[in-house]
Amino acid sequence: MSVRFQRRVANLLCRALQFLLPPHQCDWGLAIRAELEALPDDTQALVFALESFRGLAPRALGLLLMQPFLSLMGAEVRASRASAGAEGGSGGGRGPSPVGVLCAVGAVVMGLVYMTLVGAPVRYLGSNVGALVIGLVLLALVRRIPESVGRGSGALILGLSALLLATSLLGLRVEGASRWVMLGGVVVQPSLVLLPLMLVGFSRTRTPLGTMGIVVAALAMALQPDRAMAAMMATAMATVMATRASRSTSLAFAASLLAFVVTLLRLDTLPATPFVDQVLYSSFAAHALAGLAVVAGLFLLLVPVLLAGACDEHLRPACFAFGAAWLAAILAAAFGNHPTPVVGYGGSAILGYVLSLSLLPRPVRQGTGSTSEAPDKPPASRDLHSKIALA
Structure with missing residues (x-):
């Protein structure tokens, strides 16, 4: 050396x-x-x-x-809000509220309850738990990226769309559909991981490069073909255009709507996969508690949208796009042989949900008294950090 x-x-x-x-x-x-x-x-x-x-x-x-x-646990909520206010206004910081993380964890737990009651293999449960842990680690890493890096989000959306297009051309092909890739012996659906993040990101930026990325992603969904993800795109883009119409949002919506129409015209002969597709119906057929767990888990996925009213007005489209995307995924799973997000077996949707949480705006802190008190209490936060680090 x-x-x-x-x-x-x-x-x-x-x-x-x-x-x-x-x-x-x-x-x-x-x-x-x-x-x-x-x-x-x-x-x-x-x-x-x-x-x-x-x-x-x-x-x-x-x-x-x-x-x-x-x-x-509230250890750093006050400090993060104070720093966000110093950087340019409250409510605009990235990263999910504690409610968003709780919803992700709760939905995965409901999925574990469902799979346990219906007798799914233990490795399925371990796979979902592993995906949740990886997602939370990635979420913590994303939150450490400075806000200034977000200026290149349009280029990032375009780059991720190129990965989706590559999947449609070179990915694993089953019954005429090419939606998956093999990573280290694990089958991953890139569209479920990346597309929700791209849609929420576009709702916050709407740059020319981001628009081009959405168009490329729409082409990829049409080629795969994937009705569920194309419906997710069309629904999210319709929400963005309704909340803030512009030439870029109109073009993105037109491309995603055209991709959805193409997927409806192309045949989709994939059969239902146990513990993945048609979960909403098979769970009730197996056990009433399993069905209730699935319904509760799917409801938790949409809870973060309820915080949209507490965000700054110019950031609400991100919340609406998030809710529209996951609502479309839930409805697609209910009406067709498509993966039931988060509560069903499969780590791709879990990763996609947690990553899309990272771009949701934080709710606006009502009142200024508590914010001004944030710098006065660093010792408690440091003590808590120290205890967890020692553990």
Whole structure:
């Protein structure tokens, strides 16, 4: 290992540690970096960086994993709202409210109850739980991305649409449909993971690149073909156009509506898959409690939309697009052989739901007294972080 390479690895470890550390521990990262630059010997610097990363990275990752649950416990709600207000107004910050995370967890739990009662394989339950954990980790990572990065959301939507188009051309083909890819031995439906995120993101940006991405995604849904996802697109774009009409939203809606019509004209001969399709009916046939669990889980998916009235008016289209997208997915699962989102077996919908939560605006904090008191209580938040890190 060359001397120069050792120094580069040490700097890379230091930067990774700075990214992982929570805001109230950023001083530690700066101190470690300053100490690293003060070491003249590259080998000694690498050893110091490795020891620092080994000592702090597990705790930082633990805090990152627990971040959604910390919000539920109220540990950082006041601080995050105060920082959001300092950056340009309350209610505009990204990231789900605690209600959104609770709904995701509750819907998955209802799905586990359903699958347990109807005798689904245990690995199905483990797959859904694993998808939820991965989704929460990704959610915590997305929330750490600065708001300024959101300016490139149009390019991101276009890039994700290219992945959907590639899936329609090169993905696994079953009964004439090409909607899936194989990742590490696991079958994933990219449209269920990426499309909800793209639709909510477009409702907040509506840039030319974002519009082009929606058009490409509509083409992909028509080629796959996938009626459920095309219906999700058309419904969400109709909601966006109704709340804020423009040339870009009209073009996006026209493309998504055309894709939906194409999917209706093309044959869809895929049979129903147990524990995935027609869950709303098969659950009641198996056990009344299983059916009630499915209904409760599907209802929880739409609860975050009820917070739309508490958001800034210019951010409400994101909430409406979110609700319209998942309502369309639920209705498609009820009327056809399409995956029942979140409560049925399949991690793609769980990932898609949790990721789409990341772009929902936070509700506006009523009153200013509590917001001004936020900076006065950092010790309690730090104590809670420390306890969870030690655990």
